[in-house]
Structure formats: C-alpha cells, structure tokens
Amino acid sequence: MIKPIVKDTIFLSRKSEPATQKDNNVIEDLKDTLKANSDRCVGMAANMIGYKKRVIIVAVEMIHIVMINPKIVKKAYPYETEEGCLSLEGVRKTIRYKEIEVEYSDTAFKKHRDKFSGYTAQIIQHETDHLDGILI
Numbered sequence: 001m002i003k004p005i006v007k008d009t010i011f012l013s014r015k016s017e018p019a020t021q022k023d024n025n026v027i028e029d030l031k032d033t034l035k036a037n038s039d040r041c042v043g044m045a046a047n048m049i050g051y052k053k054r055v056i057i058v059a060v061e062m063i064h065i066v067m068i069n070p071k072i073v074k075k076a077y078p079y080e081t082e083e084g085c086l087s088l089e090g091v092r093k094t095i096r097y098k099e100i101e102v103e104y105s106d107t108a109f110k111k112h113r114d115k116f117s118g119y120t121a122q123i124i125q126h127e128t129d130h131l132d133g134i135l136i
C-alpha cells in the first residue's frame with residue numbers, strides 16, 4: 001500500500017523498535033511507497049510512513065534493497081555534505097562516512113554483513129539515522 005509521508009518531526013524524533021517477521025506489511029508498504037516516490041526519493045525509513053520499526057529501503061540504481069534491523073558496525077573517511085529528505089524542507093549540512101559496513105537481515109530474515117561506499121553508503125546512513133530518531 002502506498003502510504004503518505006510523515007512530516008511530523010516529533011513523531012520522526014522517536015526511536016524505532018526492532019522489526020520481526022510479523023512486520024511484513026511494513027516491508028510491502030515501504031516498497032510500494034518508495035516506488036511511488038522514486039522520482040524524488042532514493043531511500044526511506046519505516047517511520048517516514050508511520051511505522052516505528054527498524055526497517056529501511058535503499059534504491060541502488062534500479063534495485064530496491066530492504067534492510068531489517070540495520071546496524072552500522074564500521075565507518076571510515078568522514079566528509080561534509082548536504083542532504084535533503086522527503087520528510088523535511090530544503091537541504092541541510094551533515095557529516096557522512098565514505099565507507100561503511102552494515103549488519104542487517106534481508107526480507108527472509110537471513111543475516112548479512114556487507115560493505116557499502118559512496119552514494120549508497122550515504123543513503124544507508126541517512127535512513128539508519130531515521131531509525132534512531134535523528135533528522136539531518
């Protein structure tokens with residue numbers, strides 16, 4: 001189901017809870033809502049569509065990767081950049097890391113530990129921040 005984008009910064013400032021296999025609807029709604037906003041959005045966290053669950057979705061070229069309970073376990077090479085967010089107006093400055101390593105589960109709840117760099121790493125950092133209630 002395509003969901004409206006939450007813009008309430010008080011709701012968005014709350015930490016999300018771990019997701020479980022019961023949260024399949026969250027995953028499906030994230031996929032549908034990202035697809036519907038793909039002209040202006042490259043990633044989404046579940047709280048942006050109203051679910052306080054630790055699920056993010058990241059667009060890597062044409063593929064949408066769902067990460068359940070993602071955790072950034074390593075980061076290297078900080079840099080300053082500017083980002084926008086579908087939930088916020090305008091762009092804001094932030095510090096990101098060029099290379100990260102992430103632990104997460106896929107939609108079959110299989111565990112992964114993968115390295116990401118560049119733009120994909122930046123999107124993952126932005127979306128995992130959302131899970132901790134951090135806005136840029």
Ligand SMILES: [Zn+2]
Nearest residue numbers: 084085086087
């Ligand atoms: Zn955002």
